[in-house]
Amino acid sequence: MQPPGRTDTGTVVIATLLLILGAAALWESREFSALGSIFPRTIGIVLLIACMITLWRTLRGRTRPSRGLFPDGWVRGVLLMAVMSLWIALLEPVGFVVAGVVAYVLLALITEREPMTLWRFLRFVLVAAAFVIAFQVIFVHGLNVQLPTGTLFVSRA
Amino acid sequence: MDLLAYALAALSVGNLALALIGVIAGTVIGAMPGLTATMAVAVLVPFTFTMEPAPALILLGAIYTGAIYGGAYSAVLLNTPGTPSAIATTFDGYPMAKRGDGDLAITLACLASVFGGLVGAICLLLLAPPLAEVALAFGPVEYFWLAILGLTLVAALSEGDAWKGIVGACVGLLLSMIGSAIVGGDIRYTLDTQFLLGGIGVVPALIGLFCIPVLIDLVTSREEHLQIEGKVAGFRLGEAMRIALRNKVNLVRSSGIGTLIGMLPGAGGSIAALVAYSEARRSAKDPDSFGKGNPAGVIASESSNNATVGGGFIPTLVLGIPGTPADAVVLGALLVQGIKIGPALFTEQSSIAYTFIIGLIVATVLMLPVGLVLGRYAYGSIIAVPKALLVPAIAFLTIIGSYAIQNNVDDVIVMFGIGVIGWVLNCYGFSPAPIVLGLILGPLAEQGFVQAWMIGSATDNLLGMYFGRPISLAIIAVATLTLLYPTLSRRYQERKARRAAARTH
Amino acid sequence: MITDRCTQIRRIAAGLGLAAGMAFASSALAQPLTYVIAFPAGGESDVTARIQEPALKAASGKDVVVQYKAGAGGATAWASLNKMPADGSTVMGTNLPHIFLQPMEKDVGYKTDDLVNVYIFQLTPDAIVVPADSPYKSLQDLIDAAKKAPGTITLAGSGTNSGPHLSAVTFNKLAGVKTTYIPFSGTATSVAAMLGKQVNGAMTFTTAAIQQGDKVRMLAVALDKRLDSHPNVPTFKELGIDMTSGVFRGVAVPKGTPDAERKKLSDLFGKVNQDPAFRKKMTEAGFVIVDVPYDKMAPFLAAKSKEYEAAAREVGMIK
Numbered sequence: 001m002q003p004p005g006r007t008d009t010g011t012v013v014i015a016t017l018l019l020i021l022g023a024a025a026l027w028e029s030r031e032f033s034a035l036g037s038i039f040p041r042t043i044g045i046v047l048l049i050a051c052m053i054t055l056w057r058t059l060r061g062r063t064r065p066s067r068g069l070f071p072d073g074w075v076r077g078v079l080l081m082a083v084m085s086l087w088i089a090l091l092e093p094v095g096f097v098v099a100g101v102v103a104y105v106l107l108a109l110i111t112e113r114e115p116m117t118l119w120r121f122l123r124f125v126l127v128a129a130a131f132v133i134a135f136q137v138i139f140v141h142g143l144n145v146q147l148p149t150g151t152l153f154v155s156r157a
Numbered sequence: 158m159d160l161l162a163y164a165l166a167a168l169s170v171g172n173l174a175l176a177l178i179g180v181i182a183g184t185v186i187g188a189m190p191g192l193t194a195t196m197a198v199a200v201l202v203p204f205t206f207t208m209e210p211a212p213a214l215i216l217l218g219a220i221y222t223g224a225i226y227g228g229a230y231s232a233v234l235l236n237t238p239g240t241p242s243a244i245a246t247t248f249d250g251y252p253m254a255k256r257g258d259g260d261l262a263i264t265l266a267c268l269a270s271v272f273g274g275l276v277g278a279i280c281l282l283l284l285a286p287p288l289a290e291v292a293l294a295f296g297p298v299e300y301f302w303l304a305i306l307g308l309t310l311v312a313a314l315s316e317g318d319a320w321k322g323i324v325g326a327c328v329g330l331l332l333s334m335i336g337s338a339i340v341g342g343d344i345r346y347t348l349d350t351q352f353l354l355g356g357i358g359v360v361p362a363l364i365g366l367f368c369i370p371v372l373i374d375l376v377t378s379r380e381e382h383l384q385i386e387g388k389v390a391g392f393r394l395g396e397a398m399r400i401a402l403r404n405k406v407n408l409v410r411s412s413g414i415g416t417l418i419g420m421l422p423g424a425g426g427s428i429a430a431l432v433a434y435s436e437a438r439r440s441a442k443d444p445d446s447f448g449k450g451n452p453a454g455v456i457a458s459e460s461s462n463n464a465t466v467g468g469g470f471i472p473t474l475v476l477g478i479p480g481t482p483a484d485a486v487v488l489g490a491l492l493v494q495g496i497k498i499g500p501a502l503f504t505e506q507s508s509i510a511y512t513f514i515i516g517l518i519v520a521t522v523l524m525l526p527v528g529l530v531l532g533r534y535a536y537g538s539i540i541a542v543p544k545a546l547l548v549p550a551i552a553f554l555t556i557i558g559s560y561a562i563q564n565n566v567d568d569v570i571v572m573f574g575i576g577v578i579g580w581v582l583n584c585y586g587f588s589p590a591p592i593v594l595g596l597i598l599g600p601l602a603e604q605g606f607v608q609a610w611m612i613g614s615a616t617d618n619l620l621g622m623y624f625g626r627p628i629s630l631a632i633i634a635v636a637t638l639t640l641l642y643p644t645l646s647r648r649y650q651e652r653k654a655r656r657a658a659a660r661t662h
Numbered sequence: 663m664i665t666d667r668c669t670q671i672r673r674i675a676a677g678l679g680l681a682a683g684m685a686f687a688s689s690a691l692a693q694p695l696t697y698v699i700a701f702p703a704g705g706e707s708d709v710t711a712r713i714q715e716p717a718l719k720a721a722s723g724k725d726v727v728v729q730y731k732a733g734a735g736g737a738t739a740w741a742s743l744n745k746m747p748a749d750g751s752t753v754m755g756t757n758l759p760h761i762f763l764q765p766m767e768k769d770v771g772y773k774t775d776d777l778v779n780v781y782i783f784q785l786t787p788d789a790i791v792v793p794a795d796s797p798y799k800s801l802q803d804l805i806d807a808a809k810k811a812p813g814t815i816t817l818a819g820s821g822t823n824s825g826p827h828l829s830a831v832t833f834n835k836l837a838g839v840k841t842t843y844i845p846f847s848g849t850a851t852s853v854a855a856m857l858g859k860q861v862n863g864a865m866t867f868t869t870a871a872i873q874q875g876d877k878v879r880m881l882a883v884a885l886d887k888r889l890d891s892h893p894n895v896p897t898f899k900e901l902g903i904d905m906t907s908g909v910f911r912g913v914a915v916p917k918g919t920p921d922a923e924r925k926k927l928s929d930l931f932g933k934v935n936q937d938p939a940f941r942k943k944m945t946e947a948g949f950v951i952v953d954v955p956y957d958k959m960a961p962f963l964a965a966k967s968k969e970y971e972a973a974a975r976e977v978g979m980i981k
Binding site: 014018028035038046050066067068073074105107112144 | 201324331372378546549561564570573585586606607
């Protein structure tokens with residue numbers, strides 16, 4: 001049960017957002033054909049009801065307290081997401097290997113809590129290079145699966 | 158029958174070697190989060206074109222079954238299913254690992270996978286033609302009710318808050334409707350982009366929903382991943398076997414469910430494991446212990462998902478209709494070899510079919526020693542690898558895994574996007590499993606429903622269509638039971654307790 | 663710690679050495695022909711390409727590398743064709759009517775004219791198929807049953823606004839009946855539904871019927887003349903229904919490919935079509951070899967465009 005006097009604002013926000021999503025889904029379904037709208041409408045309605053019940057239960061304090069976004073500090077988590085987004089964005093421009101090695105090292109640096117030494121850093125770089133290149137070789141040359149090559153580099157040639 | 162001759166052929170040195178290599182390779186690939194069993198089969202298929210058909214099939218079958226088993230490793234040790242069919246293994250496998258029973262969980266997974274795989278393969282060997290007829294008897298209505306049965310699991314999977322689970326399932330269901338509808342042809346919820354025209358792929362979404370939250374957790378928490386006091390324990394084989402024997406009903410039932418659902422074209426292995434888990438939970442004496450590290454959950458999930466391997470080959474070999482997506486790839490490989498697929502395979506070229514099936518049995522048996530050894534090694538190395546190197550490795554695998562499905566960066570974007578959304582939802586009690594359920598079962602439910610509607614209206618038999626067919630009635634019964642059983646049994650217990658209390662007065 | 667570093671250095675050296683070796687080896691070979699398939703591995707387009715592979719290798723002297731770029735029913739690949747290398751080293755499989763119907767229906771990221779087809783090499787003809795023990799022994803039986811009870815006869819097919827859907831609607835119009843088309847997720851599931859008697863019949867392809875062998879009966883085939891492998895199956899045309907349709911497969915190149923390369927590739931695929939081993943494998947499976955080379959492409963596509971547009975209007979796909 002919630003400690004008295006503290007509402008789980010996070011859940012309230014989420015439930016409200018999803019309520020709006022359900023409503024939007026219902027709204028969009030006006031344009032669908034008869035058969036194509038049965039499921040979207042039903043699901044939309046169920047979603048609305050379930051969100052409303054969840055909201056009610058949360059506001060009445062009948063739900064379990066949730067963990068919250070970052071119970072242990074937000075910096076590392078946000079950095080992880082930032083690095084991964086960058087990684088994905090850079091996959092095509094700089095290619096699989098470069099993006100992979102750089103991102104690997106960055107993520108290792110973010111995760112590591114012990115103080116950073118030069119040797120540790122080098123170890124990260126070596127492992128990153130070995131790991132990424134090994135996979136690159138296996139996938140592209142061994143299995144004939146294409147991986148992004150850097151378009152930035154190629155077009156210069 | 159020339160079964161003996163086929164058995165000898167399957168046990169030839171070459172084929173044995175292929176089975177062994179396949180199981181090892183499959184297990185390793187399946188263990189890596191992001192690389193799925195279907196992908197393992199798909200990328201390795203071109204290598205089989207230069208082989209004879211029977212050895213090629215044995216290799217592919219061994220890879221497939223190894224990969225399905227391998228998915229348990231990351232499910233138990235990293236809380237991310239290595240392959241979609243291992244979703245249910247995370248529910249109890251990871252809690253077991255957290256309390257130090259990870260090695261037990263992995264050994265159990267091995268035993269269960271071997272048992273389930275054998276059940277599926279033996280059904281394939283002895284009962285394939287009649288079972289294929291059963292598979293054909295499942296029409297759109299049955300698929301619809303089966304999907305509904307799957308959705309009733311939502312309540313069971315939501316860690317206590319059923320309504321949040323329903324919300325999650327609805328989100329998953331809505332996500333599954335993005336794109337071009339198979340029935341009706343509407344283009345729905347694509348926000349007018351070409352990006353969403355193909356819909357949200359199940360595999361990228363699954364990888365994202367399960368792996369991204371785990372990554373964020375690993376990065377933000379202070380502890381090393383999976384602390385173990387004392388030495389890394391051994392196989393705990395004896396203990397595992399005792400648990401398996403205690404759960405023999407669970408084992409047999411889950412393997413049966415896996416074989417049955419695996420042989421339904423279009424249903425796929427991930428649903429089998431979830432249905433088996435739900436049934437195991439429902440019929441257990443202590444259903445609330447599921448999800449907290451009850452070995453029975455691991456047993457149910459792993460035996461059923463390996464049973465889908467053999468089960469899936471039933472319609473594949475008998476009818477030429479793939480039971481699971483990996484089977485479609487295998488069929489393609491056969492076609493390229495010039496093998497006539499379809500009924501002719503069992504009649505005109507039965508030697509290939511039977512040699513393959515026995516080879517599959519051999520590969521499954523080989524999975525026992527291979528699995529135990531690899532499992533110990535995997536367990537030891539995951540514990541030993543420092544978190545700083547583990548996190549980037551997992552992130553890397555999620556990216557390459559979602560990219561390699563269709564050689565498309567869009568899938569990686571979907572993976573990450575859905576992953577972040579899933580993480581936010583999970584932080585507030587909306588767990589990912591119902592979302593995945595909705596995503597997987599949505600198309601099944603909708604197509605089944607609408608197809609049944611069209612056929613029913615065409616034949617003026619709507620009500621009879623949905624409620625008049627024996628198989629659907631059986632499924633409806635099970636679904637209703639699953640929904641109502643907890644409440645009914647609670648009320649029954651309460652009444653019993655009241656009566657007992659009244660008697661003592 | 664020290665052993666860790668040594669192992670790592672050893673690992674990296676091995677990896678780099680391997681990579682260097684591979685790179686060297688691959689540069690020594692002639693540039694391979696990249697054959698991109700717009701559908702997942704194991705499908706019919708993939709199988710066709712694999713069967714073509716040995717003949718392509720023999721006729722061109724080059725290695726063939728098959729790649730997959732599945733998604734959105736082929737649209738993902740077709741929308742990306744013109745971004746691929748336009749030097750004659752890359753071809754992509756195309757399917758009719760898909761490349762006509764998809765852009766007609768919605769914005770899929772490409773227009774039919776964006777794809778430069780250099781050869782159309784195969785036709786998988788439509789066929790109406792029923793289970794072997796079905797009460798309909800001939801197409802006329804089916805038509806009579808449909809006329810007696812309009813709408814109650816159900817035909818399974820793959821997809822909505824797809825080739826089979828359009829064929830079913832065209833069949834209805836030309837035969838003057840009303841059958842109900844039930845869309846399924848693919849050929850396999852629609853054949854399964856037909857076999858399991860969930861529907862009365864399937865509007866599917868000869869390849870699917872041949873796979874099922876004795877378990878099914880083909881009522882009619884949408885070709886100009888009867889299939890060699892099934893001389894007993896009449897064509898729709900003979901029965902008074904002027905319907906010849908099916909899925910055509912061809913290859914296209916990126917728009918920037920120079921004319922000389924286009925002609926070269928067209929000749930190459932033409933040669934492959936003449937290869938006797940290739941022809942045998944294709945016809946045994948139920949495919950029909952067709953030859954529409956580059957110089958005959960434009961009128962062929964124009965005629966098909968008109969045909970598909972008419973059928974699409976019939977179905978209500980476009981107004």
